[in-house]
Amino acid sequence: MAFESLADRLQNTFQKIRGKGKVNEADVKEMMREVRLALLEADVNFKVVKDFVKKVSERAVGQEVLKSLSPGQQVIKVVQEELTALMGGEQSKIAVSNRPPTVIMMVGLQGAGKTTTTGKLANLLRKKYNRKPLLVAADIYRPAAIKQLETLGKQLSFPVFSLGDQVSPVEIARQAIAKAKEDHHDYVLIDTAGRLHVDETLMGELKEIQQLANPDEIFLVVDAMTGQDAVNVAQSFNEQLGLTGVVLTKLDGDTRGGAALSIRAVTQTPIKFVGMGEKMDALETFHPERMASRILGMGDVLTLIEKAQANVDTEKAKELEQKMRTMSFTFDDFLDQLGQVRSMGPLDDLLKMLPGANKMKGLNNVSIDEKQIGRVEAIIRSMTKLEKEQPEAINAGRKKRIAKGSGTTIQEVNRLIKQFDDMKKMMKQMTNMQKGKKKGGFKLPFM
Amino acid sequence: MSFFKKLKDKFTHQTDTVTDKFKEGLTKTRNSFTGRVNDLVARYRKVDEDFFEELEEILFQADVGYETVEMLIDELKMEVKRKNIQDPADVQSVISEKLVDIYQGASSASVDLNMQEGSLTVILFVGVNGVGKTTTIGKLAHRFKQEGKKVILAAGDTFRAGAIEQLEVWGERVGVEVVKQAAGSDPAAVMFDSLQAAKARGADVLLCDTAGRLQNKVNLMKELEKVKRVIEREVPGAPHEVLLVLDATTGQNALIQAKTFKEATDVTGIVLSKLDGTAKGGIVLAIRNELEIPVKLVGLGEKMDDLQEFDPEKYVYGLFANVIEKGTEE
Secondary structure (H helix, E strand, O other): OOOOOHHHHHHHHHHHHHHHOOOOHHHHHHHHHHHHHHHHHOOOOHHHHHHHHHHHHHHHHHHHOOOOOOHHHHHHHHHHHHHHHHOOOOOOOOOOOOOOOEEEEEEEOOOOOHHHHHHHHHHHHHHHHOOOEEEEEEOOOOOOHHHHHHHHHHHHOOOEEOEOEOOOHHHHHHHHHHHHHHOOOOEEEEEEOOOOOOOHHHHHHHHHHHHHHOOOEEEEEEEOOEOOOHHHHHHHHHHHHOOOEEEEEOOOOOOOOOHHHHHHHHHOOOEEEEEOOOOOOOEEEOOHHHHHHHHOOOOOHHHHHHHHHHHOOHHHHHHHHHHHHOOOOOHHHHHHHHHHHHOOOOHHHHHHHOOOOOOOOOOOOOOOOHHHHHHHHHHHHOOOHHHHHOHHHOOHHHHHHHHHHHOOOHHHHHHHHHHHHHHHHHHHHHHHHHHHHOOOOOOOOOO | OHHHHHHHHHHHOOOOHHHHHHHHHOHHHHHHHHHHHHHHHHHOOOOOHHHHHHHHHHHHHOOOOHHHHHHHHHHHHHHHHHHOOOOHHHHHHHHHHHHHHHHHHOOOOOOOOOOOOOOOEEEEEEOOOOOOHHHHHHHHHHHHHHOOOOEEEEOOOOOOOOHHHHHHHHHHHHOOEEEOOOOOOOHHHHHHHHHHHHHHOOOOEEEEOOOOOOOOOHHHHHHHHHHHHHHHHHOOOOOOEEEEEEEOOEOOHHHHHHHHHHHHHOOOEEEEEOOOOOOOOOHHHHHHHHOOOOEEEEEOOOOOOOEEEOOHHHHHHHHHHHHHHHHHHO
16 A cells, blocks of 8 residues: 655655765655655645645755755655644634633534534533533434434533424524523533535525524534545535634544645634544644644654653653663563553554654564563563562573463573563663763653 | 447436436536546647646545556556557547446456345444444345345444434334344344344344444454454354445545455445545545455435445446537537
8 A cells, every 4th residue: 555654755766866966956846746645645635735845845946955965854844844834833722702601513524523522522621621511412314313412411411402303403502502591501512413515405504503603613523534525625614604623533543634734724724623532531632743744654753652651650660760770670670561561552553653663674564462462471470579580590490380380482481581681781781871971860761 | 439429328228317316426526527637638738747647636636546546647648658649638538448447347246235035134334433334224224125125233333322323213214123232232242132133033134233443443343353253153154245334535544444444354345425425436446446345335315215336337427427428429
């Protein structure tokens, strides 16, 4: 499959022109072709790509890249900067009306994830802003859509306003707002039915709701996997309703998510939130620079770091650091570390977040065998306290016992001990290096 | 223009409502896609690099995958060279022919559903979230019911709020039984129950719904493998079809979806849903070309009978109706 990252693509281009010694305009054109393809593969709309490439190549030709010693890096830098700029800053503020309740309308195509997002948004409003939202079931068309919102409401203990599927959505919205005032809800979230942007009748219905409810926010909910059509959808909804924000859903998948860029470029509406999972707290603020890296296939290092920080126990890490320095790192500590890495989620997922991981030799297409880690754990657990603390004490007889106890072979035990020794040696080297430089604490990876 | 004539003859003699539906559903697709090809042809006096570059962009914008576009363009260039074509208008027919080639050529796999005569047919539906699995099942149940078959639906989406109820509403609408357990229960257990029920009641068709899942969630894909294993164990030869439902508005990720779901569940066919909504149909090309999974059904609207068999020729006809009609008049 042709899902290489931009970095890889540019690298290939450079191999071709390396012998020339100097990069000329034609070469820049060639590079821009790669940029263009990378964006198209990421589902960025072709018109948006065209404008974008034009802008970038102006900057590139305008000396910046040509003079640079590493034009490939320079191109990537320019591209990433422009992408980030195009996607705007972080804007996850939600409007507050001076005359409560604040009304938010959720709109979008079928299956984009409006109902789920409505639940998540209500959850966020309560958790982060201490608000009291009322959920409104205005999708009278899809079977059991009301039931879906009611179930979510029940799970999260939010009241859900519904009049069944025989009352018009406009009327539902009217009565819901009245009810919200009466019960002192400060937010009203209207979950509307999914509809095609070209469906005049149903788009008309949305306009009616809008006129009546006078919403403070209209959020377009868009599937991150949407292709070229994202532009038409966003433009159409924006022209007819005047969107105030976009929520990008299903971003926990492996799509590049170029739709984000297209929508932003076409509507100038900020992308406020992204859906990162099926759990009700999986609604996150949109980070333009991360999205830029993702679209370019450059890995999501920031998310990885965040994930690590959330999962690694700081106290333990400090203790470990101390141990490494004094060289008293034992198999017990190793086990601990393994456990912490694993708690960050499936290793495959973590790997994918590393830039270039899919290109690295041996790492591409290799799915990490979680069972292998399980075996390593079993081996360590089969050791006695003495063996864990002083691996050098493990003789042939002990190895045999450990292998038996863990259901593995002596070879596997040998391999682990060897790896452990290597690791210790490496730690020693690193600490020595550190000593020579400055006194600052030795930082573990993931810190 | 003999190619168009052949296609046209094939359809104009039939007062085929299906063709009309295709045309209707694809109006938007056609308007933009064909319109752009026509524009392109009108604008260029010469078949040169720029011409191909622009054609490439048209295909990209139709959500055709990168590799397919490259392949198509390369083949077109060869064809143009071989036949020494200078006039862009002549390329037009070559473009259409190549597209049909891709639709039809890739695999000999049948687009018909693998139905068991006189015994139970089990069809498993898989796909990511929000593509229209449950709706497709509802529509298909309606069709089988019309054909006089005894249909049972298995509510295998025990995860998403309201999913079981959604299938139940379809069951009531169509008038077929739905086998279910409580929300949150093991989908494999639901499948087991459903298979037992289907066997006991002598059903002709069992349509199995599953929860939407993103293809990169390893655990959820494993769960799906388990569901399939249960079906394999309980009914020899089943599932007779594993249908991957794909949203036609999806971009390049659809290919990864198809690939991953194929690995996990050995997908036998694709249902392309929401084709009435998107302005592009190019993803079909990419899917047919890059993965040899045939598209079997197409969702062209929200009504119960808006599910059609996928017929590559009809599809191309719908896509190129303007070109074809203009071409044969001349």
